[in-house]
Amino acid sequence: MKLLPIPLSPLSGPPLGMWGSDLLWRYPPAPPSPLAELKTQLPTQLSTDPRLWGREEVTIFLRWTEREFDLPKFELDLFQMNGKALCLLTKNDLGERCPGAGDIIHNVLQLLIRDAQSLNRHLPSSPVTPTSRYPLSPHSHPPTPNWSSLAPPDNPFYASHLQHFMASNSVTLSPAPSIESQNGSPPQNQQETASTVFASGNIKSENTRSNENNTELRMNSTSGSDSAGGSSIQASTSSGSSSHQSDSDEENQNQYKQRKISKLLPPPITHSSSYQSSYQQSPPVTPNMKHETTNLLLQHQQQQVHKHLGLEYSQHGLFFNNQHDSSNNTSGSSSASPSTPTTPGYMSVKREFFPDTPSEPNTNGRLLWDFLQQLLNDHQQRYSNYIAWKCRDTGVFKIVDPAGLAKLWGIQKNHLSMNYDKMSRALRYYYRVNILRKVQGERHCYQFLRNPSELKNIKNISLLRQSMVNSSQQQSTTSSQNHQSNSNTTSAAALQASALASLLPQSTNLQQLTAALVQNKLEYNKIDDEPTDLSTSSNAAAERCGMKSEADCYPLIRGSNGLTTIQLLRQHQESIAQHLNNSQSPSSSPTSLSPPIHHLSLKKETSTRDQSDEDMPTDLRKNYD
DNA sequence: GACCCGGAAGGGAT
DNA sequence: AATCCCTTCCGGGT
Numbered sequence: 001m002k003l004l005p006i007p008l009s010p011l012s013g014p015p016l017g018m019w020g021s022d023l024l025w026r027y028p029p030a031p032p033s034p035l036a037e038l039k040t041q042l043p044t045q046l047s048t049d050p051r052l053w054g055r056e057e058v059t060i061f062l063r064w065t066e067r068e069f070d071l072p073k074f075e076l077d078l079f080q081m082n083g084k085a086l087c088l089l090t091k092n093d094l095g096e097r098c099p100g101a102g103d104i105i106h107n108v109l110q111l112l113i114r115d116a117q118s119l120n121r122h123l124p125s126s127p128v129t130p131t132s133r134y135p136l137s138p139h140s141h142p143p144t145p146n147w148s149s150l151a152p153p154d155n156p157f158y159a160s161h162l163q164h165f166m167a168s169n170s171v172t173l174s175p176a177p178s179i180e181s182q183n184g185s186p187p188q189n190q191q192e193t194a195s196t197v198f199a200s201g202n203i204k205s206e207n208t209r210s211n212e213n214n215t216e217l218r219m220n221s222t223s224g225s226d227s228a229g230g231s232s233i234q235a236s237t238s239s240g241s242s243s244h245q246s247d248s249d250e251e252n253q254n255q256y257k258q259r260k261i262s263k264l265l266p267p268p269i270t271h272s273s274s275y276q277s278s279y280q281q282s283p284p285v286t287p288n289m290k291h292e293t294t295n296l297l298l299q300h301q302q303q304q305v306h307k308h309l310g311l312e313y314s315q316h317g318l319f320f321n322n323q324h325d326s327s328n329n330t331s332g333s334s335s336a337s338p339s340t341p342t343t344p345g346y347m348s349v350k351r352e353f354f355p356d357t358p359s360e361p362n363t364n365g366r367l368l369w370d371f372l373q374q375l376l377n378d379h380q381q382r383y384s385n386y387i388a389w390k391c392r393d394t395g396v397f398k399i400v401d402p403a404g405l406a407k408l409w410g411i412q413k414n415h416l417s418m419n420y421d422k423m424s425r426a427l428r429y430y431y432r433v434n435i436l437r438k439v440q441g442e443r444h445c446y447q448f449l450r451n452p453s454e455l456k457n458i459k460n461i462s463l464l465r466q467s468m469v470n471s472s473q474q475q476s477t478t479s480s481q482n483h484q485s486n487s488n489t490t491s492a493a494a495l496q497a498s499a500l501a502s503l504l505p506q507s508t509n510l511q512q513l514t515a516a517l518v519q520n521k522l523e524y525n526k527i528d529d530e531p532t533d534l535s536t537s538s539n540a541a542a543e544r545c546g547m548k549s550e551a552d553c554y555p556l557i558r559g560s561n562g563l564t565t566i567q568l569l570r571q572h573q574e575s576i577a578q579h580l581n582n583s584q585s586p587s588s589s590p591t592s593l594s595p596p597i598h599h600l601s602l603k604k605e606t607s608t609r610d611q612s613d614e615d616m617p618t619d620l621r622k623n624y625d
Numbered sequence: 626g627a628c629c630c631g632g633a634a635g636g637g638a639t
Numbered sequence: 640a641a642t643c644c645c646t647t648c649c650g651g652g653t
Contacts, residue, residue, distance in 0.1 A: 426645055
């Protein structure tokens with residue numbers, strides 16, 4: 001198989017990833033680089049490419065850095081992720097998880113990534129494993145792809161690097177017939193350069209495939225070098241979790257650690273290698289919000305492709321450049337010329353939608369409504385040329401640039417062939433669950449029927465229902481006499497009911513709540529009467545129902561949190577009243593517009609479109625009629 | 626031709 | 640295994 005016409009690294013100095021190959025001898029590690037030291041001391045069970053690590057390897061790595069750099073103890077619970085996810089954490093993210101050590105870990109990772117990437121580029125494709133890719137388990141997706149952490153400006157390695165991430169996600173896993181059908185281009189030959197691929201409209205560069213081959217080969221290569229690298233240093237330091245030095249001189253060791261740390265901290269500006277770019281964390285650009293179409297994006301990408309010798313380019317490389325500002329962009333074409341129209345930063349879309357907050361991992365922006373909400377509610381209004389409120393109070397918004405928005409959504413979901421037709425189909429699924437409706441007569445105009453907090457609750461109840469299912473499954477497989485299990489189920493039921501109640505209008509009475517419970521298949525005990533006035537105590541309400549106390553109301557949803565349905569309802573009404581008091585600000589979304597929820601699932605059989613129309617408050621309906 | 630609609634089938638993630 | 644949330648494709652209507 002032919003080698004890809006990959007140019008030599010533009011970086012100064014020898015290629016970084018050549019240890020274990022002939023080039024190691026051509027480029028002896030004369031100037032002691034932090035990388036060289038680093039790699040020789042990595043625990044042997046770790047691949048030198050952190051993106052390949054699993055959770056265990058991440059833990060090993062963190063333990064190793066703790067020891068190696070005398071870092072404060074990490075909260076390993078905050079690092080329940082694979083290596084790929086770890087690599088996606090920004091310096092700040094790492095700093096939050098391990099204060100005082102974020103920089104060091106980040107820089108160690110960056111060195112390893114860059115090195116792996118470099119090696120990747122310089123090794124020939126493997127004819128043996130033409131379809132190999134990173135050995136990702138289906139459950140090992142990174143929680144929050146945060147490309148900014150890997151985003152030095154103007155570095156082709158990073159575009160290539162990102163390509164790996166993108167390629168190892170869903171894009172190339174799905175058959176994606178649409179890409180070909182849309183582009184009308186047959187599969188590309190591997191020998192094609194990225195620019196040819198690009199010109200054909202196939203953003204998914206074939207080089208990705210070659211790099212994947214390289215990855216497999218590199219893995220073999222590095223593992224061989226790890227085990228039999230022949231380096232004396234390595235031989236003395238390959239004990240994995242034990243200390244890297246047999247040297248017992250503490251002072252020397254401390255000095256050694258200090259030296260290493262200083263090398264891993266951001267270098268002075270005068271550093272002339274491309275390392276510099278990854279250390280420099282330029283503040284995100286707030287792009288000039290000129291009207292921007294995907295064509296413009298593509299043009300910009302094309303410039304980047306040419307700039308980077310037509311190789312190792314992915315669509316998302318552009319995001320790096322956008323995100324990390326042009327000030328670091330040393331080449332003129334896309335540098336910070338104020339006249340250069342810039343995208344609003346797809347990169348920043350990624351970052352905002354995946355804030356890496358431990359409390360809400362993985363979910364932010366991954367649902368379409370969430371994505372739209374975040375674009376719409378962007379404080380800096382950076383996406384107003386894609387989507388904008390027409391009337392925020394009523395939740396009416398307009399998709400200004402359907403194609404561009406669809407592209408953004410496609411990027412968000414790694415479906416690069418996304419278009420408005422497909423995205424709008426997804427929007428139409430929201431009709432039946434009363435999340436959205438179409439503003440009739442106005443093109444590209446839709447209306448949110450629920451405010452964000454309600455939508456979050458919808459998400460929550462979905463999750464709860466799922467956990468309920470799982471809980472039930474577990475229950476059936478273990479023991480039916482397991483009281484603990486029963487308690488959990490009951491608690492889950494109470495939580496579900498609680499989440500459901502939070503979706504209901506303030507005026508909901510017990511009957512309506514019961515109906516909602518039925519519709520959503522939540523457990524409850526039916527009673528014939530219902531209290532009509534919940535302003536009184538729940539016990540009084542229960543008495544009106546002919547019950548001795550509220551405890552008799554709905555025992556099945558009386559979970560470990562001790563909530564009964566009546567309590568639930570009262571709490572709900574109180575919270576809504578409080579929310580209404582607090583949400584008088586103009587930025588609040590349409591709190592009062594929510595029709596009663598009928599079904600939370602998008603499943604076909606739950607369609608309640610007509611009913612929901614009837615339930616629509618008149619003040620809302622006038623927006624359509 | 627663009628937009629809009631909803632059915633159908635299927636996939637990825639959980 | 641079941642479910643959710645789309646994605647993809649499509650035929651039909653405006």
